[in-house]
Amino acid sequence: MFNKILILDAETRWSKKAVDWAPDTYTLSNMTTEEYIRSSLFKAFGFGFKYYGEEGAPIYITHPFLKKFFGSIDWTTTAVVAHNAQFDIAILTWIYGIKPAFIFDTLSMARALYGIDVGNSAKKLAERFNLPPKGFATQSSDGLYELTAEVEKELADYCKHDVFLCEKFLDNMLPQFPKKELKLIDATIRMFTEPQLALDKDLLQTAISDDESLRASLLGKLNVKEEELASNDKFAAVLSAIGIDPPTKISPTTGKEAYAFAKNDALFQQILNGDNEEAVLLCEARMKVKSTQERTRAQRFLDIAGRADGLLPVPVNYAHTRTLRWGAAKGSNINMQNLKRGGKLRKSIIAPPGYKCVAGDLSQIEPRVLAHLADFTELLEIFKSGEDVYSLFGRIMFGMPTLNKEENPELRQSSKSAMLGCGFRLGWASFASQLLVGFLGAPPVRYDRAFMKQLGISGQTVVEFMTGYPHEGRRGAAAGAERLERMMEIPPHVHRQGTAGSLRLRQGNHRPLPTRV
Incomplete structure (x- = not known):
């Protein structure tokens, strides 16, 4: 697939202050990566390079000589490494037309190995691996349309040090990183740098x-x-x-x-x-x-289509969250993972010729994983049997022995939201509020006179229950629990746990769910 790995780092024109050539500033702080690179103001002042594992120091190639240097490389057998590869490889592909054989991203690797809470910037990783600290030379190029010889030398030294650090990052992380996960990182970066999806303007x-x-x-x-x-x-x-x-x-x-x-x-x-x-x-x-x-997103899609020849670079990050799932790239201004089902934005995304866009989903994946992590064997057996676990949960939740998806779709949907919520520490007050909105596709619960009469409570009780917890603290939680118990009779298969009066299902003998997974 590839026989050598090239470490690289780009240094580009930018200005965080208003200048004559950029009166509205020109920086990634207020522009998306796609918008920044495709801007008419963009320029790569130079790149730092080093082949992974080879002797010698990194080199720096300035703008006038970059095309010649890139042309000397066989990209069909050359992989690349960068820290935040989405940025550097987008420059490589969009500006210079280069598609490397494979893409490593040390930022993505660090998020997966060390989590998102500790910080995984080049500065943080240098500290973590006891390496020389990252420099600050780029401050001197702020606002410069072209570089002076003095600034260019300083920038080159800074860039070469970043390449040195990136090689050390890869040294530390590559031995412990699964190959199949590296392939996912490569695919994730290419979704942005080599877009395949088009947009219906x-x-x-x-x-x-x-x-x-x-x-x-x-x-x-x-x-x-x-x-x-x-x-x-x-x-x-x-x-x-x-x-x-x-x-x-x-x-x-x-x-x-x-x-x-x-x-x-x-x-x-x-x-x-x-x-x-x-x-x-x-x-x-x-x-x-x-x-x-909706309107803002549609306009952003239109703007992207205008800059990218009608194509849609997909800006998602690998290992973006604590659970390691993908998430919208910081500052991308579009989240491809929460487009409204059936909406025009979703329908505006077009697959390339010969392909179709499909929505993939894993059946009941969240409670399956949670049951496995919690060693909840009874629930795992239910999944193995093929029974509808949400309907079974709803039968206990609503006290309806025959509840099923076909005859009671709304109640089944509410039991689904309850089961998923309980698995991920959803509090009773938040769950009660979500019922009013219609959580996870369930219909809203109408707290009207008929509903209150059915429960045998007053409107004031509903108001106190629904609004008491958020601003009353723990005392409010306990009071809310007492109000909840006055509002409903707790069935024998459920017991109280904790001062907030949260309800927990008795479902045989199993290890209790951990507070954190």
Whole structure:
């Protein structure tokens, strides 16, 4: 596949201050990697290089000689290494048209080996491996359109030291890193540097137009101005004018009363899911005015398509989280992992000719892994049998021996969210609030008069229960648990654990779930 490994590091033009050639600044601090490299302002001042394992010091090649140097290399047999390879290899591919045989990324490797909490920058890794510290010479090139001879020499020394450090990083990590994981890192970087997905510009433009039309339609139907919905005080006045008391809460930050207009606020959801159609429309319009995510994302996709010949570089990081899953690259401004199902943004992504885009999912993967880590043998046996574990959990949760996915899809969905939440330390107060929104596709729970009558409780009890915990601390949690027990009769197969009154399922003899996995 490859017979040599080239370590490299790029030094590029940048300015964190406003200058004549970059009045709005030009830095990765306020631009995405894709936007920065594809900018007309971009220039690689030079690259540092060293072949891995060979004797001698790193070399530095300046801008005028880079193409000749790159042309002397057989890239079909040469792998590359960089720290934060997404940046350096994107330059290599987009600016110089080079596709190396294999890509190593010491930043991705460090995240997987040492976790995300300890820091894995070149500076941190140099400290961790007892290496000479990373320098600070790039400060001198800030704002320079072209380099002076003095600055260029300083930058070259800085860059060569970074290459030296990167080789030592690889020395320390490569022996303990699985080969199959290295292949995943290579594939992840190439998803960004060698994009295969295209974007449907017409559909993206339609998404923007539809969002604007819906916003205008809601405002016209309600005969209100956008600022009346965007301002908390003005929106409160609009609600009061139709006989709705504006919901309030105690701010956990200030400890003072504030309007409860956030989409996840329980009392706001109560209005949104209520019977007053005008109030419902006002709340929907408020959320549409306050939320610009869909329109902003569509515009970002359009901008990317315009810069990248209609293609979509996918900016995700390997081992981005504590659980080592992928995550949106820092500063990428698009998250490819949470595009709305069925939405125009998702549909705007086009597979290359001869391929199709499919959504892959592993059946019940989270509780399967959790049951294995917790040595919950009874649950593992249920998975082996092929039974629907969410329905079985729902039968206990709702006291319905015949609950199943076909006849009780909504209850089964709620039991799924409960099971997943319990497995990952979801508190009872947060779970109760999520029921109002409709967690994981479950329908919202309407705390209206009929529902309260069914439970045999007063509206005030619901308000106290739903809003008491966040600002009352541990005492509030205990009080909330007592209110919860007054609201429902705890079945015999469930017992209390802890002062917060969390509920835990008795399911045979097994090792209890750990507090951390």
